[in-house]
Amino acid sequence: MSRQPAKHVRPMRKPVSRTPVWVTPLAVVAGIALLVGAFLLIRWYTTPVPPPPLNVDATQKVVTQITSIPASELDAVGKGSANQLIKPVSGTLLTGPKALPEVFYLGAEYCPYCAAERWPMIIALSRFGTFSGLKTTTSSSSDVYPNTPTFTFHGATYTSQYIDFVSVETTDRDRNPLESPTAAQQALVNQYDTSGSIPFVDFANRYAFSGAMYLPDVLSGMSWQAVADTLLQPDSNQAKAILGSANLITAAVCRLTSDQPASVCSSATIQALEKSLG
């Protein structure tokens, strides 16, 4: 009797559900979207609100206050916490419209480092002359150190018997064009500001610096009046930074004016800083 071969029976397998292939990538994309949302939240939370601009009288009050800081306080601060960026340069003496040694400034209203450096520039240059027409502004809202309170040299005038001050603010805080350097001014920048940084300040082709001597974050979230008030406290971070920078600028200008006026340049602090300029 023949026998039929046994049929091979396949074992039953329980179907296993598999994660759809799109789940993992979607989870990654969702995670990245959450991360970007977190970045936006951090940006929003850490961006100081720009202070409302000051009217003419309030601006003048602040300017008068910061340009009336006693010499004794400036001397007490000395170099403060400012970084010494002023370097000697060589070239034909740069003179301005009144044939006086010229201090040339190139900056822009959007620039936070320019915003920081205008405070000590105004304080220092006011020891040699008088500004008028200064207006308040803040640096760009969409840059590092957003909304740094400052002034603008655009539209302002400066008179002095010792130096000429010439400024060029290339754009406003929204990066719209304002002023352009002349060909001669651009040549100075090309020669002495090889990094292309702003602010750039040339002291009659005898000294020059670019950048800010202190970080703008010390002014973060402050009003102009609040900054001016802190300058009356020599131990404040703002005083050490701003007045220290102002003293360095003063020393450079004193070199141009043969230490005139003596009431400014003959102080031991300024004399010591002049020596450090090289």
Next chain:
Amino acid sequence: MLAVLASVAGLAISVYLTVVHFSTIPLACPANAVVNCEQVLSSRYAVIGGSALPTSVAGIVWFAISAGLALLRRRHALLAWASIGLVTALFLVYVEIVQLGAVCIWCTAAHAMVLLIFLIALMRSDGDRVGT
């Protein structure tokens, strides 16, 4: 193949940004309160470690290696490489949004290529784990 194409696209973007950095060719990019390529590419983060080398050079290297790994079908190596690229891209996005408050559309396009390559590598790697 898609990973190779994404790598080539990223490579082209990186080369373009590098050429713009070293030449006077104007950057094709709008400028407004949010999108501002000039602001991003002139920041200190636009160069590698304070050197004169633009960050886009690192992008050229990264995308070139990514293309090579994709062509050689080295899936796990590509996933590891793409992970490094993704972390770096996220850091640069953080810098744009939090530090600079401005976005560079060319940089964003390159970051999108990095993400695409990562996702492709992840899906291929997942396919290997699950098996046939």
